[in-house]
Amino acid sequence: MLLNLSFADSSTIELGNLLPSSSAAEPPKIELGEGAEPSTEYTLVYVDPDAPHRCDPQVGLLNHWTITGLSTSPAPMTKTLMPYAPPSARKSGHRSVYLLYKHLEGPLLEVQSQGFKGAGVEDRFFFDLKDFVERNKLELVGINFFISANPGIEPK
Numbered sequence: 302m303l304l305n306l307s308f309a310d311s312s313t314i315e316l317g318n319l320l321p322s323s324s325a326a327e328p329p330k331i332e333l334g335e336g337a338e339p340s341t342e343y344t345l346v347y348v349d350p351d352a353p354h355r356c357d358p359q360v361g362l363l364n365h366w367t368i369t370g371l372s373t374s375p376a377p378m379t380k381t382l383m384p385y386a387p388p389s390a391r392k393s394g395h396r397s398v399y400l401l402y403k404h405l406e407g408p409l410l411e412v413q414s415q416g417f418k419g420a421g422v423e424d425r426f427f428f429d430l431k432d433f434v435e436r437n438k439l440e441l442v443g444i445n446f447f448i449s450a451n452p453g454i455e456p457k
Contacts, residue, residue, distance in 0.1 A: 303334025304345075304401045304443035314399065319450035325397065328366065328385040333373055333401075336442070342404040343371040344439060348428060349388065351395040364428035365397070367417075369409050382409070384420045393451045401443030402434065409437045 306314040312324040331345060347366040351358050367383040388397050418424040434441075 303336070304399060304445045305332035305334055306330070306399055306445055307332075314397075314445045314447045316445060318447050320447045322388040322449045322451055325447075325449075326387050329399075331368075331371060333371065334443075337373045338403070339373050341372065342369065342408060343442070344369040344402045344404065344409060344437070345371060346400045346402065346430065346433070347385075348398050348400070348430065349395050350398060352426070355394045355396075360426040362428040362430055364417075364425045371401075383417055383425065386420075386422075386425065388449050393449055395449045396446050397449065398446040399444065400430075400441060402437075402439035403442045405438040405440055 306329040308320075308324045308329050309327055310324050312320050314320070314329065333343065337343070345366070345368050346364070349363040349365055352360045352363040364383050365388070366381075366385040368379050368381050370379040371377055388395060433439075
């Protein structure tokens, strides 16, 4: 399924394109593309596998955003599990990966049982995506990503 994501400055995410982190200062607009099932709920997880540096990713997956309840309805009832945190403007070369999951068995577990400790930076480290997907019976159906390219900052 196509996962269309665009930012307020009209930048779009197109499978590995380069974007300045400033484009992603606010959450993207999400459009579920062809193949989205009308009566199905979806969850979007945005992670950075390169924190703190792409050549030395010491903190595992960094969870930048998790939102659930996405659907093709005109006004989906979304629920934020992890608030949006934009990519760092001080880094270049990081992959910002957006993963779209289909709910196989109803809504997600309650937020308290997800293992989210809080919304601070350190609370986002070492996100256990595999466990999250298994416990909630999710199936990966879409992916998109961009690579941060901040002027004057060399990728590490």
